[in-house]
Amino acid sequence: MDAEAAKLIGAGIAAMGMIGAGIGVGNVWSSFFSAIARNPASKDEIGANIWIGFAVTEAIALFALLISLMLLFVA
């Protein structure tokens, strides 16, 4: 296998890291909605903190995307 092909396959595999982040972000928001469905009064309090959970989880997807883009354009 030549290096160019290996690079493209590697970029594809690296992008698979986003699967986990997708599940994670889905989990964050599903928990958010079930929490405010049970206790609507908690919306403001959770609403401020949910963004931290979202950003921390979403960052994992970006790490994977970064590796993938580096393989495509920098390596």
Next chain:
Amino acid sequence: MATDAEGELKDAIDAHGAGDSPFHPMEQFEIHPLGRIEIFGLDLSFSNASLWMVIAALVSTSFLLFAVRGGRIVPTRLQVVAEMLYDVVAGMVRDNVGSEGRAFFPFIFTLFIFILFCNVLALIPGSFAVTAQIIVTFLMAIVIFITVTAIGFMRHGARFFGFFFPAGAPAWTAAILIPIEIVSYLSRPISLSVRLFANMTVGHVLFKILAGFTILMGVAGILPLIVLVGITALELLVAVLQAYVFTILTCVYLHDAIHMH
């Protein structure tokens, strides 16, 4: 359609060579010295990154000074914006650090405003994304890490080492827990800096790739252009959100150092 354009994009990049192609997505992060300054053999040139950091500092300072001039009781619109920024950070410090955090408010407010303005100014076409340089974010993170650790040791002395072993855990778990806690503590500056750096880099690379598609696809380029408009809105959200997350994690680390869990 997309694969054709991608092929053309690759060809355009190959034709120009990786470094100087206007289509290369990484070209925008290159640092060019604007004026050569050498002191004792150290290369201290004023680069485009330094220029945009100075611009961010000047714009944020003059905005805040201009917004609160006069200091009316019934605020003008700009004054409301400045007061909201102050209020957000003050609330963040109060909720996450507690009353001892008041002493650190000026530092945390400066940090938030600087990152916010760097992120938002980077969205202007043709500007330079300072926070997409790992060295900039890592320096901020390591300064915070060292300061917070020093505060922890100054307040608690040797008892701060107890931070690495949760109180009440069975003694035999120490062999597992202490290495995990130490690694997770030492990885804080890395995760803090890489989060901001990766968010900004990926956003700007995405801009460049979509813009490349828009140019290369001719009339059909309207499709990536529509996506680009949406991505720009998302990146504005990300720019504000990452400044907020960086600051709130600083507050959380400060809380850990002052209160130990």
